[in-house]
Amino acid sequence: MAYLIARLQGGLGNQMFQYAAAMQVSKQSGYRFFIDSSYYLDQERIAPNNTVREYRLDAFNISAKNIPKYPAIIAYSLTKKRRINYWLRAVKIPLLHWQLLTENNYMSRAHNLVMYDYWNSEQYFSEVASEIKKEFTLRYPLSSEAIGWERIIQETNSVSIHVRRTDYVNNPITNQYHGVLPLSYYRKGLEIIKQKLNHPEFFVFSDDIAWSKDHLDFLSPVNFVKINGKNQDVEELYLLSQCQHHIIANSTYSWWGAWLSNNPDKMVIAPRVWRPGVDAKTAGIVPDGWLVI
Secondary structure, three states: OOEEEEEOOOOHHHHHHHHHHHHHHHHHHOOEEEEEOHHHHOHHHHOOOOOOOOOOHHHEOOOOEEOOHHHHHHHHHHHHOHHHHHHHHHOOOHHHOEEEEOHHHOOOOOOEEEEOOOOOOHHHOHHHHHHHHHHOOEOOOOOHHHHHHHHHHHOOEEEEEEEOOOHHHHOHHHHHHHOOOOHHHHHHHHHHHHHHOOOEEEEEEEOOHHHHHHHOOOOOOEEEEOOOOOOHHHHHHHHHHHOOEEEOOOOHHHHHHHHOOOOOOOOEEEOOEEEOOEEOOOOOOOOOOOEEO
């Protein structure tokens, strides 16, 4: 039996991409699949300049188990020790043969695998898409607050709008890497939506609701969705996915909200510039059928 460990990093949306990509490799190769969430126990040392995140896949009905910290660290370390790996192969200890799998060597698979990359494309999990939709369902009942929003969303021709700010604005390194979408992007998306849809009602999801209320005054009718409590991120993601159509940000969070939507006729508008120098369409980040502007 060979093993596959998905070494997680980043926020909720990135964790979902990493899990989905690992599930596909596990299905293709027959490897037993585990999650390594040890990054979140020591992230301030591993990535001191990154936004502090939490492991959040435990909010979903995922099937893979979380491997303990130290076996995960040993496996990852062995992918880096080429001379040790060479010796271990010579003495034929298969359980200690580990290969690091990234987007750059995706098809080069041997021994046990540690997957460590971002995998921000549907192409890495398209073969298991239906299974992923089942696994990324909430494992606990919605709060009464979320149920109220769900009812409103489902009664309208709902359009989600995601505005990502906080660390994109306040963290100089994150700002340089991701950039911030201009208001002109949302205005253009609004024009397209109003041309193509009858009676759209807008639902704004944001990590900066106050800013959004001040600057998205051109939206009408509009609702600003805010869930309180420890499960805010996953419940708002669920509500985002319940909208009929979507204007997403350059964010894996709203990417997943739009992708998980079950509306077969959904319109999804995405920014062409996903981050400085990266075209969302050319890079394969945006699925076929989504509109980039």
